[in-house]
Amino acid sequence: MTTAAQNASSARPPFIGTNVPRTDGASKVTGRAAYVDDLPREPGELFGATVRSPVPRARLRGITLDPAFDWSDVTVVRASDLAVNEVQCITAEQPILAADQIRHAYEPVVLLACADKRKLAQAVRAVKLDLEPLTPILDPEQSLAKVDVIWGEDNVHKRFSITKGRADLPDPAASAAAIEAAIASSEVVVRGRYTTHHQEQLYIEPQGVIARWDEKGVHVTGSLQCPYYVHKALVHGFDLAADRVHVTQAVTGGGFGGKEEYPSVIALHAALLAQKSGKPVRMIYDRKEDIEATTKRHPAICEIVSGCDRDGTLRALSIRILMDGGAYMTLTPVVLSRGALHAAGVYRWDDVRIDAVAVATNTPPNGAFRGFGAPQTIWAIERHLDRVAQELGRDPMDLKAQNMLREGDTTATGQTLRGSVGVAECLEKALTASGYHDKRKAPPAVRGRVARGIGASVFMHGAGFTGSGEKHLKGRVAVDLLPGGRLRIRTASTDIGQGTETVFRQIAADATGLHLADIDFAVPSTSYVPDSGPTVASRTVMVVGGIVERAAREVAARVRAEQETSGGDFAAAADRLLTKEREVTALVQYEHPGWVTWDDSTYKGDAYPVYGYACDVAEVEVDLDTLEVTVTGFWSATDVGKAIHPVMCKGQIEGGSLQAIGWALWEDVVWKNGLIQNPRMTNYIIPTALDAPPMHVDLVEAPYAYGPGGGAKGVGELPMDGGAPAIAAAVEHATGLFARDLPLLPERLLELQTNRKG
Amino acid sequence: MKITLTLNGLSREVDLPPLVRLLDALRGPLGLPGTKEGCGEGECGSCTVLLDGEPVNACLVSIGQCEGRAVTTVEGLSAPHLGPLARCFVDHGGAQCGICTPGMLISAEALLARRPDPSDEEIREAIAGNLCRCTGYQRIVDSIREAARERREAGGAA
Numbered sequence: 001m002t003t004a005a006q007n008a009s010s011a012r013p014p015f016i017g018t019n020v021p022r023t024d025g026a027s028k029v030t031g032r033a034a035y036v037d038d039l040p041r042e043p044g045e046l047f048g049a050t051v052r053s054p055v056p057r058a059r060l061r062g063i064t065l066d067p068a069f070d071w072s073d074v075t076v077v078r079a080s081d082l083a084v085n086e087v088q089c090i091t092a093e094q095p096i097l098a099a100d101q102i103r104h105a106y107e108p109v110v111l112l113a114c115a116d117k118r119k120l121a122q123a124v125r126a127v128k129l130d131l132e133p134l135t136p137i138l139d140p141e142q143s144l145a146k147v148d149v150i151w152g153e154d155n156v157h158k159r160f161s162i163t164k165g166r167a168d169l170p171d172p173a174a175s176a177a178a179i180e181a182a183i184a185s186s187e188v189v190v191r192g193r194y195t196t197h198h199q200e201q202l203y204i205e206p207q208g209v210i211a212r213w214d215e216k217g218v219h220v221t222g223s224l225q226c227p228y229y230v231h232k233a234l235v236h237g238f239d240l241a242a243d244r245v246h247v248t249q250a251v252t253g254g255g256f257g258g259k260e261e262y263p264s265v266i267a268l269h270a271a272l273l274a275q276k277s278g279k280p281v282r283m284i285y286d287r288k289e290d291i292e293a294t295t296k297r298h299p300a301i302c303e304i305v306s307g308c309d310r311d312g313t314l315r316a317l318s319i320r321i322l323m324d325g326g327a328y329m330t331l332t333p334v335v336l337s338r339g340a341l342h343a344a345g346v347y348r349w350d351d352v353r354i355d356a357v358a359v360a361t362n363t364p365p366n367g368a369f370r371g372f373g374a375p376q377t378i379w380a381i382e383r384h385l386d387r388v389a390q391e392l393g394r395d396p397m398d399l400k401a402q403n404m405l406r407e408g409d410t411t412a413t414g415q416t417l418r419g420s421v422g423v424a425e426c427l428e429k430a431l432t433a434s435g436y437h438d439k440r441k442a443p444p445a446v447r448g449r450v451a452r453g454i455g456a457s458v459f460m461h462g463a464g465f466t467g468s469g470e471k472h473l474k475g476r477v478a479v480d481l482l483p484g485g486r487l488r489i490r491t492a493s494t495d496i497g498q499g500t501e502t503v504f505r506q507i508a509a510d511a512t513g514l515h516l517a518d519i520d521f522a523v524p525s526t527s528y529v530p531d532s533g534p535t536v537a538s539r540t541v542m543v544v545g546g547i548v549e550r551a552a553r554e555v556a557a558r559v560r561a562e563q564e565t566s567g568g569d570f571a572a573a574a575d576r577l578l579t580k581e582r583e584v585t586a587l588v589q590y591e592h593p594g595w596v597t598w599d600d601s602t603y604k605g606d607a608y609p610v611y612g613y614a615c616d617v618a619e620v621e622v623d624l625d626t627l628e629v630t631v632t633g634f635w636s637a638t639d640v641g642k643a644i645h646p647v648m649c650k651g652q653i654e655g656g657s658l659q660a661i662g663w664a665l666w667e668d669v670v671w672k673n674g675l676i677q678n679p680r681m682t683n684y685i686i687p688t689a690l691d692a693p694p695m696h697v698d699l700v701e702a703p704y705a706y707g708p709g710g711g712a713k714g715v716g717e718l719p720m721d722g723g724a725p726a727i728a729a730a731v732e733h734a735t736g737l738f739a740r741d742l743p744l745l746p747e748r749l750l751e752l753q754t755n756r757k758g
Numbered sequence: 759m760k761i762t763l764t765l766n767g768l769s770r771e772v773d774l775p776p777l778v779r780l781l782d783a784l785r786g787p788l789g790l791p792g793t794k795e796g797c798g799e800g801e802c803g804s805c806t807v808l809l810d811g812e813p814v815n816a817c818l819v820s821i822g823q824c825e826g827r828a829v830t831t832v833e834g835l836s837a838p839h840l841g842p843l844a845r846c847f848v849d850h851g852g853a854q855c856g857i858c859t860p861g862m863l864i865s866a867e868a869l870l871a872r873r874p875d876p877s878d879e880e881i882r883e884a885i886a887g888n889l890c891r892c893t894g895y896q897r898i899v900d901s902i903r904e905a906a907r908e909r910r911e912a913g914g915a916a
């Protein structure tokens with residue numbers, strides 16, 4: 001058996017770049033991994049449930065508990081029981097429970113807990129809400145037009161503007177006039193309006209938490225991405241000292257952003273019931289409740305006007321983005337920001353004006369979902385360039401290649417790209433692997449009622465928090481020395497399936513020369529791990545992995561110094577050091593590279609320290625009778641900087657791409673009067689193994705000088721960005737139908753076909 | 759009502775109302791939480807178990823229907839050691855968040871029991887009732903194909 005000491009002192013091949021077995025793999029394939037609802041029942045435990053509004057907007061006049069029902073063993077919590085009725089997110093505008101106003105369907109109004117699940121369901125039906133319905137605002141354009149005021153003074157959650165070149169003027173009117181003039185003076189002007197729809201994250205494990213109180217304060221264990229978000233919400237909601245709130249992540253069955261901010265709500269609810277009942281409370285949503293009540297991807301409308309030269313050189317760009325934030329602001333400003341920052345695509349423009357606005361509607365709050373605003377705007381710009389290519393009689397990918405950002409070019413925010421720009425290689429590899437050019441040149445292949453087509457997209461995605469976000473976050477990790485020369489990583493970055501705990505071990509092992517088995521990964525619990533920042537924004541490997549690397553190196557260096565002074569092997573030196581100092585821990589805080597500058601007031605500078613790039617290609621078959629689209633092949637070449645674990649990296653790309661394919665073709669939240677008509681897996685359709693195409697992924701490595709493990713960049717969100725426009729381009733190639741609106745359902749394509757014929 | 763069944767090869771008796779879902783019986787009184795609930799209406803396949811060798815959704819089967827029959831859950835697939843199927847899911851990226859994995863493994867086991875050398879299309883067909891939101895399925899297909907190869911080489915034993 002090898003020991004830590006032997007491994008530390010003898011050179012071994014690196015773990016980084018190899019496909020080590022995932023360290024949580026064995027527990028997941030044997031059924032031993034304990035997700036929140038697998039945790040054993042605690043003595044006296046109650047189940048929790050939520051009474052929700054059946055209407056999207058109303059005055060709440062009263063709450064009646066049916067006097068015929070036996071309430072003796074049911075705990076009831078209403079807004080009037082709460083000392084603080086605010087969910088702390090960016091601000092605290094969302095109530096924990098509706099008090100007198102209902103602002104969206106499914107808004108929580110009353111919380112119930114009971115030991116008997118069946119009685120609990122009856123109790124939910126025995127609560128009567130006295131509601132005076134009001135006319136809801138369900139359309140973001142009506143909200144922007146202030147048909148009625150439903151949020152703040154003007155329904156506006158947030159506005160941003162980005163300006164460049166001739167449009168870079170402080171006065172908005174002058175800037176707008178300047179971009180209009182710049183476009184008008186261009187040789188070719190193209191206009192378009194592109195829309196995208198809601199998407200449900202549909203993690204297969206629904207949201208759930210268990211809450212209990214004891215002399216140490218409140219304890220919440222749950223399915224969640226960001227333990228410190230929940231911590232912050234509980235500190236605020238119960239007005240507690242930070243050390244009286246203990247949030248622990250259970251094994252988490254997928255998140256995709258859906259378990260970023262929402263777990264704060266369910267944690268507050270369960271903790272309120274646990275506080276009032278004095279018993280542990282388990283709150284697990286069923287699928288219908290999860291789809292109805294929790295966050296979704298923001299719908300967006302993008303209006304684009306562009307000007308270019310006849311030779312295809314892009315010149316001027318004007319974009320208006322309107323996002324639907326839903327009833328409360330929650331994370332909408334950040335989603336809008338990321339959408340705006342990606343709206344110009346992966347292209348050089350001389351003059352730019354982007355105006356982004358998000359407004360409230362009487363629908364459940366929209367929130368974090370992989371890509372975080374970018375898939376919406378990338379859909380728009382990619383489709384728009386396909387239109388420009390049509391106008392110029394060019395192949396869209398030739399036009400895009402001509403205008404792609406290179407090292408030294410500047411983005412819409414004036415950021416000069418300083419390297420790690422692998423986009424040209426991505427384009428080359430994906431187009432070659434898929435046979436794009438040959439298939440495009442051939443005439444549309446129609447066999448019987450099936451038309452085949454191929455299409456592509458090229459795009460980039462910022463890694464890490466936007467602008468000054470990482471500077472504010474100051475993410476931290478700790479690495480402890482353990483007896484026998486082993487190490488333990490303590491971080492709030494959670495593994496929600498993407499492989500964090502495996503990849504962090506690879507990074508720490510290679511930073512120290514230790515073996516993987518010598519590195520422990522602590523359960524993410526706020527009582528025990530420092531705040532590494534949230535598990536979001538393609539930041540875990542690049543940002544937090546980077547400080548894991550530094551911290552591990554620091555601890556190993558102290559052991560080696562001890563070895564040099566007093567001899568012995570690594571393990572012996574570690575034990576001596578621990579005896580002497582009792583605790584040997586490196587606590588390291590993230591620092592942005594010094595050259596990163598960002599101005600929040602002007603939205604100028606280095607929006608992200610670095611970007612990931614990719615080119616996606618989709619091949620489709622369209623049934624010309626039914627207009628159903630089948631994706632028969634999917635290729636992606638993705639620049640990840642450095643693949644720490646190539647199989648997991650490809651797993652991110654393939655999984656994200658399939659979510660993009662689902663969004664493009666099938667996934668559609670159907671609304672009627674503010675209510676969701678298809679809140680079930682039976683009728684909200686995500687792709688099965690038969691719907692999913694074979695995937696061919698190439699990893700491109702243009703290393704980022706400040707990334708861990710030899711240059712890793714973020715990869716989590718990027719694969720959500722390019723699938724939809726690649727499919728739309730393929731459908732266009734097959735049928736000549738140019739789609740501007742998602743999803744590409746047969747009825748939408750029929751509409752396009754009918755309008756074309758008409 | 760007393761119900762006797764063979765669970766993962768062992769005879770077990772439970773005393774439950776016969777209409778209790780097999781899923782609740784497994785996760786509760788029978789103490790096997792490896793079988794997961796994702797939707798409760800037979801769509802996601804997270805609760806797939808073998809009933810007399812056939813894959814079924816344990817959320818749609820009542821415990822009463824299991825009288826005298828054999829039920830295999832994920833806990834029964836890898837006892838006492840990880841077989842090639844489970845190991846290949848670990849080695850080839852077939853599991854990410856892991857919540858669909860128990861059901862996916864059961865469907866794959868049912869396939870390999872009748873088709874030792876399945877095509878990719880047959881693999882996709884066999885797991886079409888098991889939804890995965892993480893992987894895009896490609897690596898699950900790869901894992902099952904590789905496990906099939908290893909099992910054939912080992913002489914068909916699980």
